[in-house]
Amino acid sequence: METTDLKDFQKRLADKVGQVLVKHREEVTDFLDPFLLNVAFKYLVKIPDIKFASFGGSKDTERRRIVICPEYLEPEFNMAKITILELTGNIDYIKINHGDCLGSLLGQGLKREKVGDIYPTERGFIAILSNEVAQFILVHPPQLKGLSLTPQILEADNWQPPFKPGKTIKTSVASLRLDALVASGFGLSRTKVIGDIKGGKVKVNWQEINNISFQCKEKDVISFRGQGRVVIAQIGGETRKGRIAVELLRFK
Template sequence: MLAKVLDSVERVLKQHCPIITNFYDPYHTGLIISMLERIPDLDFATFGGYDAAERVRTAIFPSYLDESEVDFRISLLAVEGNFKLVKVNHRDFLGSILGLGIKRELIGDLIVTEEGCQVAATEEVVAYLRANLTKVHKVKVEVREITPAELTLPDLKVKEINTTVASLRLDAIAAAGFGTSRSRIAREILSEKLSINWQSCSDVAAQLKAGDILSMRGRGRVEVAEVKGNTKSGRIGIVLKRYL
């Protein structure tokens, strides 16, 4: 991925025109940004179709250009059908899209709604999706382009957890954040079902710090919002934010 980005950097510097990457999650976007920050005469910006998007495209452009001049070439789509009697989720919609042979990097966030799902995608796959995405979980669907004003922004519920842990190990903090036992969360970690900053981790003893984000399939996300320090009993006070 970074090699492709470096190729794009060379093209930007030679041709003096913006280049847009595919969609990437926050972890991989962070790798891209950390590399671009060290290259002179370049500027960059990220966008995923709406301000709070998790998966974003990175625009790479000459430093003399303004971000407002850059087109991220993102289309917003609504995938709609009669889902009143059929329970579907994010995985069902994503599976149907990828089942058409579309690469994950060409698709941004998916927002599940009562009518179906709203999707951020690169412009080049829009026509293909509209023509070929006809069913999701055996329910007939129609795909249409929508404006940013029609987007249903995800309503995340945030639960703040003030607690103490014996250490800043992954298993200890994840157990407190997801509300389960350390032995059970350890099994989930060893099965690589839990990620730190969107990177899969199977090390139960991995050390965490403030700002780290844990995500687990089907369980949402937990942010290590604050590490307060040791209590009188020798435990460590922390503040967690769980996004449901």
């Protein structure tokens, strides 16, 4: 994230805190990725006279909204104004991925910050949305690869995120540089990934990294726009050829 964007986010967050303290009512942020959640938590924990908590639809969701309350109120899920929608259609013979599902929503005019986690399923996908855009999607459902979808609301207490299987990749790299791990994890040439990293298509732990020499570490999450994500599950020892053994987990 650019420095100016981060400052804008911090200002908006401070404005919400100000509203809570002046008007004595709860405020809720947009959906935030884990990087921005961490930034927000570090700021909010220093503010007296408030309470806050994050909600995303389940305990395992990555993108979440933060509810900020006066200190005499307890943040609750209903304050986060979240709706869980399941969108299904006749897509049995079509391969879809996370990007396809997100694109179908953004194609309806939704802003990314109003969309939480998305889970592709065999018949469509599940999307966690802010209440206001969920109502819009119920009336104006998107299409997925040209096929119609039917939306329905899932009760927050009665659903679980679908299991997302990952592909294990055991390989070796010359170093733990970002470009080396991206190339190995996604099966691409170093030449291509260098351009994509410098072009802002790669994030490490939800923060955009443009430096191809960035040193990665175990448990880092590498997201590559249009390709999916790779988790560095394990970093092993040195091979006979002087390379570093790594175990990666790739998700599409």
